[in-house]
Amino acid sequence: MATLGAHAVLPPxxxxxxxxxxxxxxxxxxxxxxxxxxxxxxxITRNYKxxxxxxxxxxxxxxxxxxxxxxKVYPENKVPSLExxxxxxxxxxxxxKYVDVNFEGTPLFPSDPAKKEFGEELISHVDTFTKDLFISxxxxxxxxxxxxxxxxxxxxxxxxxxxxxxGQFSLxxxxxxxxVERFHIVFAEVLKxxxxxxxxxxxxxxxxxxxxxxxxxxxxxxQEIIDLFKKRFLKKxxxxxxxxxxxxxxxxxxxxxxxTSMATLGVQAVRPPxxxxxxxxxxxxxxxxxxIPCxxxxxxxPMLNExxxxxxxxxxxxxxxxxxxxxKVYPENKVPSLExxxxxxxxxxxxxKYVDANFEGTSLFPGDPAKKEFGEFLISHVDTFNKDMYSSxxxxxxxxxxxxxxxxxxxxxxxxxxxxxxGQFSLxxxxxxxxFERFQLIFADVFKxxxxxxxxxxxxxxxxxxxxxxxxQTRMDPQEIVDRYKKRYL
Ligand SMILES: N[C@@H](CCC(=O)N[C@@H](CS)C(=O)NCC(=O)O)C(=O)O
Numbered sequence: 174m175a176t177l178g179a180h181a182v183l184p185p186x187x188x189x190x191x192x193x194x195x196x197x198x199x200x201x202x203x204x205x206x207x208x209x210x211x212x213x214x215x216x217i218t219r220n221y222k223x224x225x226x227x228x229x230x231x232x233x234x235x236x237x238x239x240x241x242x243x244x245k246v247y248p249e250n251k252v253p254s255l256e257x258x259x260x261x262x263x264x265x266x267x268x269x270k271y272v273d274v275n276f277e278g279t280p281l282f283p284s285d286p287a288k289k290e291f292g293e294e295l296i297s298h299v300d301t302f303t304k305d306l307f308i309s310x311x312x313x314x315x316x317x318x319x320x321x322x323x324x325x326x327x328x329x330x331x332x333x334x335x336x337x338x339x340g341q342f343s344l345x346x347x348x349x350x351x352x353v354e355r356f357h358i359v360f361a362e363v364l365k366x367x368x369x370x371x372x373x374x375x376x377x378x379x380x381x382x383x384x385x386x387x388x389x390x391x392x393x394x395x396q397e398i399i400d401l402f403k404k405r406f407l408k409k410x411x412x413x414x415x416x417x418x419x420x421x422x423x424x425x426x427x428x429x430x431x432x433t434s435m436a437t438l439g440v441q442a443v444r445p446p447x448x449x450x451x452x453x454x455x456x457x458x459x460x461x462x463x464x465i466p467c468x469x470x471x472x473x474x475p476m477l478n479e480x481x482x483x484x485x486x487x488x489x490x491x492x493x494x495x496x497x498x499x500x501k502v503y504p505e506n507k508v509p510s511l512e513x514x515x516x517x518x519x520x521x522x523x524x525x526k527y528v529d530a531n532f533e534g535t536s537l538f539p540g541d542p543a544k545k546e547f548g549e550f551l552i553s554h555v556d557t558f559n560k561d562m563y564s565s566x567x568x569x570x571x572x573x574x575x576x577x578x579x580x581x582x583x584x585x586x587x588x589x590x591x592x593x594x595x596g597q598f599s600l601x602x603x604x605x606x607x608x609f610e611r612f613q614l615i616f617a618d619v620f621k622x623x624x625x626x627x628x629x630x631x632x633x634x635x636x637x638x639x640x641x642x643x644x645x646q647t648r649m650d651p652q653e654i655v656d657r658y659k660k661r662y663l
Contacts, residue, residue: 185232447490448489454497457512
């Protein structure tokens with residue numbers, strides 16, 4: 174991800190075994206910890222004013238702090254601190270003003286008296302604001318934190334010459350954002366609550382801030398924030414309870430147009446339970462057509478064709494696979510497979526075509542030669558698409574995944590008689606959607622990146638696909654997808 178990529182070029186933190194820098198040699202040094210929101214304020218200020226060459230960043234490892242930091246640099250032993258002109262200064266709110274006034278670069282505090290006064294008021298309120306947020310975590314966080322976010326929403330309405338707290342970007346935004354960023358992530362991930370919901374100004378503010386490199390370069394991995402909060406601030410059982418509450422709707426579910434969680438949809442309830450190593454085999458080759466499904470793609474076709482009665486769904490538990498599956502059903506021992514007319518067939522891309530061609534119901538592949546050709550081409554590309562996506566997860570995913578999504582965006586421009594790849598919904602959409610669904614979740618959840626941003630056709634496509642019951646019925650719980658991916662790929 175971009176933010177992690179940025180860290181790659183940043184210096185490693187100094188630890189208890191690191192030598193001190195040549196102190197008081199005339200260099201201006203900003204001591205920070207990469208994960209400290211207070212330090213982040215000064216770091217953003219330095220970046221925004223373009224002072225990268227003037228103020229040297231010295232990250233230290235707070236968990237394994239060098240003793241010379243307290244003894245020789247900053248007796249308070251906290252970050253941030255700034256070594257400048259033979260002195261060391263601390264306190265982030267003082268430091269952002271100090272850097273703004275004493276260094277070159279765009280001034281970050283307005284001179285207009287009304288803005289100045291309101292700016293001072295907001296800055297003097299920020300400690301109360303953060304304290305209220307931290308306290309909210311001990312109770313019903315969503316409810317108790319609400320006044321703090323409402324305060325910001327109201328403050329954002331004060332000046333209308335820009336989306337920031339004083340209209341234009343200023344030290345006030347810098348004072349608030351490191352904390353809002355953390356609570357935004359934690360509320361979304363842990364409490365399944367989007368703090369920008371019903372707060373359009375807050376939403377716009379975050380969106381605009383996320384366009385400012387000086388800030389985005391200072392962000393840390395959201396997972397690190399979640400882990401830290403879980404460890405330090407989120408031990409209360411009522412919060413853990415909320416996580417699994419069937420009433421809470423994951424923000425990404427909402428983004429996908431779902432208004433209720435999987436649990437309340439009862440989707441799992443109507444699906445037969447997966448067969449395990451202790452389950453008896455079904456009465457094989459008795460004339461029943463059985464589909465052993467995997468990822469959702471191959472289930473969709475029968476659903477859409479209303480073939481539920483014709484094709485029996487037999488899920489198996491891959492983690493605890495019945496031995497008879499390999500021995501008697503499908504020697505490849507993979508899913509999906511289809512038992513039909515005394516034979517067992519495999520390979521999802523072949524199966525979707527097979528089901529489409531050999532069963533009744535709406536045809537899912539167009540007869541038009543141009544569409545047919547492009548459809549075949551897109552289907553033959555889906556494995557490459559997936560491979561590219563999986564390898565992007567190993568690097569700077571947002572950047573490396575981009576060409577694959579651009580490919581889809583372009584493909585969606587080919588036929589204009591509908592929002593799908595071949596205009597109307599077809600096997601091509603079915604081939605891509607299960608993977609797209611997963612990557613959309615992972616990118617949103619892990620990399621805080623909306624893959625439909627700047628890709629209007631892709632946004633419409635996913636919106637339209639999400640209206641198709643045959644597909645939505647096959648979706649898994651997003652949290653399960655995210656957890657699995659994190660464990661396996663990230
Ligand atoms: N009020 C200070 C707070 C700084 C602060 O608490 N920093 C934390 C890291 S986020 C720290 O250095 N903690 C180390 C300690 O307290 O020993 C400021 O705004 O700069």
